[in-house]
Amino acid sequence: MSTHSTDQSSYPRADVAPPSGTLFPHKHLLGIWGLDPTAIKHLLDVADGYVDLNRQAIKSTETCRGLTQINLFFENSTRTLMSFEIAGKRLGMDTISMSTGTSSIKKGETMLDTAATLNAMHPDVLVMRHGDSGAVKLLSEKMDCAVINAGDGRSEHPTQALLDALTIRRRKGSIHGQTIVISGDVAHSRVARSNIYLLNAMGARVRVVAPPTLLPADVDRLGVEVFHHMEKGLEGADVVMMLRLQSERMQGAFLPSLREYFHFWGLTREKLRAAKEDVLVMHPGPMNRGVEIASDVADDLDRSAIEEQVEMGVAVRMACIDVLTRNLRKEAAS
Amino acid sequence: MKTAFTNARLIDPATDYDGPGTIIVDGNIIEASGPDVATDQAKTVVDCGGRVLCPGFIDMRAHAVDPQSALAGGITTIILQPDQTSIIDTDAVVERIRHRSVDSQVVSVYPMGAATQGMRGEQIAEIGQMQQSGAVAFTDCNRAVANAQVMRRLLEYANHFDALVVQFAENPELAAGGVAHEGETATRLGLSGIPVAAEVIQIEQDIRLAELTGARLHFALISSREGVDVIRRAKAKGIKVSCSTAPHYLHLNDNALEGYRTFAKVRPPFRSDDDRVALIEGLADGTIDTLVSDHSPKSQDVKRLPFAQAADGIVGFETLLALSLAPVHSGKLSLMTLLKTLTSNPATLLGLPTGNLAPGSFADFVVFDPNKPSRISEKNMISAAKNTPFDTLPVQGEVWKTIADGVTVFERD
Numbered sequence: 001m002s003t004h005s006t007d008q009s010s011y012p013r014a015d016v017a018p019p020s021g022t023l024f025p026h027k028h029l030l031g032i033w034g035l036d037p038t039a040i041k042h043l044l045d046v047a048d049g050y051v052d053l054n055r056q057a058i059k060s061t062e063t064c065r066g067l068t069q070i071n072l073f074f075e076n077s078t079r080t081l082m083s084f085e086i087a088g089k090r091l092g093m094d095t096i097s098m099s100t101g102t103s104s105i106k107k108g109e110t111m112l113d114t115a116a117t118l119n120a121m122h123p124d125v126l127v128m129r130h131g132d133s134g135a136v137k138l139l140s141e142k143m144d145c146a147v148i149n150a151g152d153g154r155s156e157h158p159t160q161a162l163l164d165a166l167t168i169r170r171r172k173g174s175i176h177g178q179t180i181v182i183s184g185d186v187a188h189s190r191v192a193r194s195n196i197y198l199l200n201a202m203g204a205r206v207r208v209v210a211p212p213t214l215l216p217a218d219v220d221r222l223g224v225e226v227f228h229h230m231e232k233g234l235e236g237a238d239v240v241m242m243l244r245l246q247s248e249r250m251q252g253a254f255l256p257s258l259r260e261y262f263h264f265w266g267l268t269r270e271k272l273r274a275a276k277e278d279v280l281v282m283h284p285g286p287m288n289r290g291v292e293i294a295s296d297v298a299d300d301l302d303r304s305a306i307e308e309q310v311e312m313g314v315a316v317r318m319a320c321i322d323v324l325t326r327n328l329r330k331e332a333a334s
Numbered sequence: 335m336k337t338a339f340t341n342a343r344l345i346d347p348a349t350d351y352d353g354p355g356t357i358i359v360d361g362n363i364i365e366a367s368g369p370d371v372a373t374d375q376a377k378t379v380v381d382c383g384g385r386v387l388c389p390g391f392i393d394m395r396a397h398a399v400d401p402q403s404a405l406a407g408g409i410t411t412i413i414l415q416p417d418q419t420s421i422i423d424t425d426a427v428v429e430r431i432r433h434r435s436v437d438s439q440v441v442s443v444y445p446m447g448a449a450t451q452g453m454r455g456e457q458i459a460e461i462g463q464m465q466q467s468g469a470v471a472f473t474d475c476n477r478a479v480a481n482a483q484v485m486r487r488l489l490e491y492a493n494h495f496d497a498l499v500v501q502f503a504e505n506p507e508l509a510a511g512g513v514a515h516e517g518e519t520a521t522r523l524g525l526s527g528i529p530v531a532a533e534v535i536q537i538e539q540d541i542r543l544a545e546l547t548g549a550r551l552h553f554a555l556i557s558s559r560e561g562v563d564v565i566r567r568a569k570a571k572g573i574k575v576s577c578s579t580a581p582h583y584l585h586l587n588d589n590a591l592e593g594y595r596t597f598a599k600v601r602p603p604f605r606s607d608d609d610r611v612a613l614i615e616g617l618a619d620g621t622i623d624t625l626v627s628d629h630s631p632k633s634q635d636v637k638r639l640p641f642a643q644a645a646d647g648i649v650g651f652e653t654l655l656a657l658s659l660a661p662v663h664s665g666k667l668s669l670m671t672l673l674k675t676l677t678s679n680p681a682t683l684l685g686l687p688t689g690n691l692a693p694g695s696f697a698d699f700v701v702f703d704p705n706k707p708s709r710i711s712e713k714n715m716i717s718a719a720k721n722t723p724f725d726t727l728p729v730q731g732e733v734w735k736t737i738a739d740g741v742t743v744f745e746r747d
Contacts, residue, residue, distance in 0.1 A: 033522070111640075112638065130640065132640035132641065132642050132643060133523055133524035133525055133594070133640070133641060133642065134523065134524075134525075134594030134640050134641045135640035137593070137594060138594065138638070138639075138640055152524075153524050153525075153640075153642070154524030154525075154526075155523060155524030156524070190524060193522070193524060216520075216527075217516040217517055217518075217521055217527055217529070218517050218518040218521055219521055221518040221521070222518070222521065
């Protein structure tokens, strides 16, 4: 018998307004760590509204008209960058994207100079991705505007965790009490970290399943159950989140081969039998078919929520930009 | 011209003397010291007001010579590490540093030579000639000599000259890419970790080689409980090993990295709190022989970077005494044991003439008030670089006067 209570009423109620009256009392969105359930729920609620908007023919709004958004990506990305750009445009913002590969701007020194330069152009929202853990936080100290972390090193990727949470909430009704399995390269994954913090904060039961070489030290201290066997980890799972296996980890010291990895940890229909009948399969993308996930599982319309995640991504990013610029827009209106 | 320092609490760690007394300095030599010394011949009499008077501190690991900053910390002898702009791996460089030190006559600077050429860990450096020119020990500084064959030959060769080999205990393969202690904090912050085993494996391997060769071996900057335990056992077996740590490892654990504070980025990394406590225990029972500042001034430019890219290091000269006194004030360490690690122990290990108050020896000593409360303040630091994680920390203990070569070179009200 699990000691983990699934009684809904036992969990702190996230729908009670905090004493300060502000549902999201933060200037930046640097990570899920440090956000309370109220703030997370608020972002998800706002995002829920944007899902409907995004399904209409006329999708753009005037919500943030006149504000400037800069997307600064120090790491290659297509889907996250696109998602942020679309989110900004649908809110009526002036969106500028700048993608510099890790090679051209490498030194953080230059990064801080870039920050100062951008700051002088008075953006209202800066979305940033960087290959070093903590780089976005460092940069946010130099910026006057709201900073959204679009992924820093192995540290955090908060909007990915939020869109995953929104997907689960819409599909499963709630996050609280769900058994959620995160499987794959947890050690090098910022997605895993942000998801662990968020799902724990919202009262889910989180498991990680991976070979020992792909688990970071003391990962159990983050409040997760650790499994090495896929079948055991999947037992009774409501949701399975697969992580992308970076190609540079595929060979060499971490894993013997892709074939072996797929054999033991690849998500297949057979292994999925251990999970609940209505299990939800998720993946942050882009997928390595036949490495961490079998094609028939990924394309299973009843269980796979992978495309829905992408849809939720735009809504969640609109919500983040909306919430972070609310004070600013109130100031502008008065 | 004679000067008397009266009404002091004399502590001479070399002879275990701790009691009231007076010191007479004649020129640059201590003429007499002890409780019943006549002061009538002295031209100047300095009343120490009951403060502690002990030999000037010997800092066995500094990456820069910062004389004024060192003197403010009571340090009269600096052991310079070979990781300078031009690596200290030839007798010519050693000689230049020694000459400059003798000429300046303020702080004594003795260099450690590189243990291998260019600190590359492949070929043994010219240990004999460097030693003749004044190098006091041999180390590759912040790189371990990891190749067991090279290390074995290095120890054998150095043993012939009775030269001390100083090893940085960190297995390079296990530590590759790591920037923090492997544990919960590093996992949460998404930083790649250095496991404790990286330190322990290197120590264990080298202890075997020290046993095999009979050479003297010193481990710089021990950071973990396991590391202390292994060295304790080796000492009990009679193997000629010794080790050091730095006072910041007695104060901080890996929680200090919270918020990606690069001022807490050091090598080896701050480890768990259990390790921190074990280091204090190791100091108290004599397993850890010396305390070093690991003084490495770093500018904002190399510190204000994403954590993984930022430079390691802390400025340590001026905080050495105050930070080291904390375990004394909390009753975990005796003042005598602490002062041994700062004076007589490094002097013995390196064969230096200083580190004692015996009549006839050089008048290098420090007078300090062990109880005076103050706050560490980067604004008040003399050092040009201010990279310390201890800014605003309340501490007890302050240097009052530093006397080097018979001259009062630093004093405070």
